[in-house]
Amino acid sequence: MRVDTTAPILQLVDVSKRYGGVRALEGAHFACAPGRIHALLGENGAGKSTLIKIMAGVVRPDAGRIVLQGQERRFAHPQDAVSAGIACIFQELSLMPELSVADNICITNPPRRFGLIDRKAQRRIAEAALARAGAQDIHPLAPVGSLSLSRRQMVEIAKALARSPKILILDEATSALAAADVERVQALLRKLRGEGMAIVYISHRMKEIAALADDCSVFRNGRHVATFAAGSQSDAQTVEMMIGRDIAHAFPPKAPAAPLAGTAPALEVRGLSWNDRLHGIDLTLNAGEIVGLGGLDGQGQREFFLALFGVLRGLKGELRLSGRPAQARSPRQAKGPAIGIALVPEDRKTDGLMLPMSARDNLSFAALERLSRAGVVSRARESQAVGEMVRKLSIKVPALDEPVGQLSGGNQQKVVIAKWLMNAPRIVLLNDPTRGIDVGTKQEIYVLLRQLAQEGAAVLLYSTDYAELIGCCDRVAVMYDGRIVRWLAGAELTEHALVSSALNLGDGRVQAPNRELQ
């Protein structure tokens, strides 16, 4: 790959930003050129999100310059950046669920007639944008809230494209996409690059970056570390730049094969069905092992976890815990000592934590019954338990009474996990726990999971990261259309096998109805 010699279209020079006492960016430099895909790499808290928020006009820098096409610019409002030709697709989607797809796409500067919105013209623009993004099957009048996460991400992309940007920024834009859509988006990005668009791409998926990027910039602790042509550094070198230290093995060693003879499995599921989302799931989970759930997004993995955790009504099938039939009818029952299930949800900000509450309150929240007597909380026991967890998981928290919303993503996730560990659960369900988390914390979580298993818990891990499934799990159940279509373990557990089972291809082990993918 040639080193980038084209003149940059957008430059950030010596940019700094503080949030209260936290230094998000310090003297950061960045430049991207037209017709090139520039990947931004770095741990959570490295400053990547802040950097692109500054580019998109969502956040104003405390110091530094933004230079667009040779001219210095100030963005007071996201609309300024949009008018200047910068479109940004954030990790938190900027879509309004109650409004239609067309309304969302043309939310600012809609086509007008006599001062009022011209609905027909708007629809045409929306259809064109959707087609350009490769999502022409989405109906422009459908309310966005009725679409799946993957489809919504496609609408978000269409919305960005409708503004005919010169610079397109994507923040983890593919993390929510189904595999087929990921391919389409990658092809789209290549096409846009060919048309001369400058593309800035944040992703934690090294494979994607290797496939797409021309240039890479690494950030660490709010500072720019290096910019280099993609492919000129090895993965290990790149990761070292990101975390500033050498990483040994990514995954801890796995457990020996067979469970103790004579003990009943921690969890046995027979014929679990629900609505039209789960169709007869059979699964056995033993204490001491880490079982993975694979498959494309939206094949029922989330619903399966919710079913085990007591959130769903109208379940059919059999559930056994340590040999006894047992079914949780609510999360309260599920976490109780009789059943002992913990669920680490996929969205820590809305489902896992109460962000304005202190770290201490969040940590002790699921285990309050254990820490109290007759409804009164024992402060002493709480402090002890909380302190233990913070040490055990090395949670970086400046003060336990600070709102947990101020912690970095990785530390927030640790708080969620620690919260559940306080309950000493027998079965731990984790729903994509390392999504959007930096490499360093990911490793710590892998080690923790293996430790949990060794201490006797049964761990069920759903992940969209193949490397994680292969590296962490003793065996993997691949789900498709609400049932498990393939079990993989040992030598069979390869990425190729995971991908092909996820698409339900290959040896036709299970006949699935001919329904389209998400």
Added chain:
Amino acid sequence: MNSPPRAPAQRPDWQYRVYEQRGTWAAVAMFALIFTLYIAKHPSGLTVPVLTTAANKGVLLAVVAMAQTLPVLTSGIDLSVGMVFVLANCLASHLVVGTPMQAALGVVVVLAVGALCGFINGAIIVWGRLQPIITTLATGTIYFGIALGLRPVPGGDVHAGLADALTGALPGGVPAMVLVLLAVIVCIWLPYRRSELGRAALAVGSAEGAAYMSGVDIGRTKLLTYTLAGLLAAIGGLLLTFVTYSGEASSAIGGVYTLNSIAAVVIGGTSLAGGAGSAIGSVFGALVLRTIGDLLFVFDMEPLWQPLFQGLILLTAVSLGAVQLLKVSNRLELFR
């Protein structure tokens, strides 16, 4: 493997449009049913005086309900609409008198004052960054205080010709108030709804953070919303003056109109969480509320029991949505 996805069965356009307005349709149906019962049981039946009386009472609440709808769409609330209503009434009893020119000027001033009250609400909410509920609760007392200053005791007058015209019926039997209501809907609600800022209001109510990131001007949207709410409330107060021929600063009336406007908005199918709904639904919600009272009267219910029944019907009407809960099989959907 990478075949392009088959398009899922496309629904025809009209299905989406009906679904979008489902709340309004339900309110229309409810009103049609109740009003038919009312007319059927009424001793005089479908006559012009009956319709005119119903219209004169119903349109007042309908306009205030429209005023309440706008802030609710942005997931806010305006607890001062009743007080702006009363303030406009008191002011009109001073100003909308005399020659036709003077009366017309008086109308303009009253409406301008209402819009100003709404603007002040919006300004405090946008630039002061206070929550709408407590802001409008406080400004409501201020507006009521001013009303009290204007009319410490009930009294005043209003231009008789204008009042008679608007509270009467036009040739053909259509109550004039109905035309006023239609005019308000056509001149204020519909343009607002189809304008960029009106749609932005729905965006703000649906997901304010997302709207901001999309570049929506949240401040201007909210300012316009609350200002129009004040204007509509003032229109209601003006119409009240035409109906009662006087001005009265009664906090009871103000309170009742505020609370009933909220009930009307909910019955009309607009969610208090914002993001979806229509002022037209609220109009029908208001008419439903008004007609229920009359319905109980016409069915010869003991006057003593009427307030209780009205309360129970209101409670039932707002709980109707709970029936959908029976279908919910993923309990997580219940929680925000």
Added chain:
Amino acid sequence: MQALVLRLRQSGHLPVLAAAICTLALLLLGSLYSSNFLSAQYLLQQLQIASFLGIVATGAMLVILLGGIDLSVPWVVTVGGIMSAAAAGWWGSTGELLAIPFGIACGCLFGAVNGIGVAYLRVPSMIFALGINAVAQGLIVVQTGGFAPQDRATPAMHALATGRTLFGIPNALLVWLVVGACTVFLLHRTTLGRAIYAVGNRERAAYLSGVDTRRVTFLCFVLAGGCSAATGVLLTGYATKAYQAMGDAYLLPAIAAVVLGGTHILGGRGSYLGTVVGVLLITLLQSILSVMQIPEMGRQVIYGAVIIAMLLVYGRGQRLAQ
């Protein structure tokens, strides 16, 4: 100075401090008008009056912490007052004993229905409480036959509301102190209290952490109903008779007191100490305005303006653009 304000704001104590300063300022202002303002007698009387508002504000605070709002206060207060007096009328001497608990129990019943509607039927609290308010009004109209109630308050109620036993401290104030102490204990030391804050912050996360959020909501509404009714009981004791619409004057001040005390109107944040200071502030404000014989118009305007001004100091939200 800026940094100090910022630190205070973050610690959550700014509202309490600001409200306390304002309260003292009001006292000083009043003392300029008349030296009576700083006399023990006047202050105790103010505390007695504040107790009524304080108890109803306690219930209001619990619901607001949950993220809801209890608009049924006016008529549930009336229910408490009228039903407790009625009990004495119905059941003779046992009625006299049972009057106070009965009145409060009626309020709890309304609170329970309110709680079912909000927690289990998932109707927004603002609108459901409105409906409850209307039903309560309807029931009272039926109960009293539309006339002013003739039942009188029991001696016990009267003593509780107006008497002074312990060192001349008004009994009503003692009642508020007890209620307040229980509430502080509930909020800060019990699992229910933690759950209330959690539900107010994010009910979803609280549910997924294994809390029965619907039961927590239900209980808060029951407690709020009880508080409203208790206030009605005390008011009846004070006036020796119950009367219709006795609760109307308490809704806005209760909400204002809670919000001025720093409790976030959307829930999840707030301390009881703040509510106490807010109640004192509102009571003093109303008292000073009436003593200065400012006409009703001026009182209303000043009242609203003070609330807005205070909130602009410490109740402001975050900017969206940071």
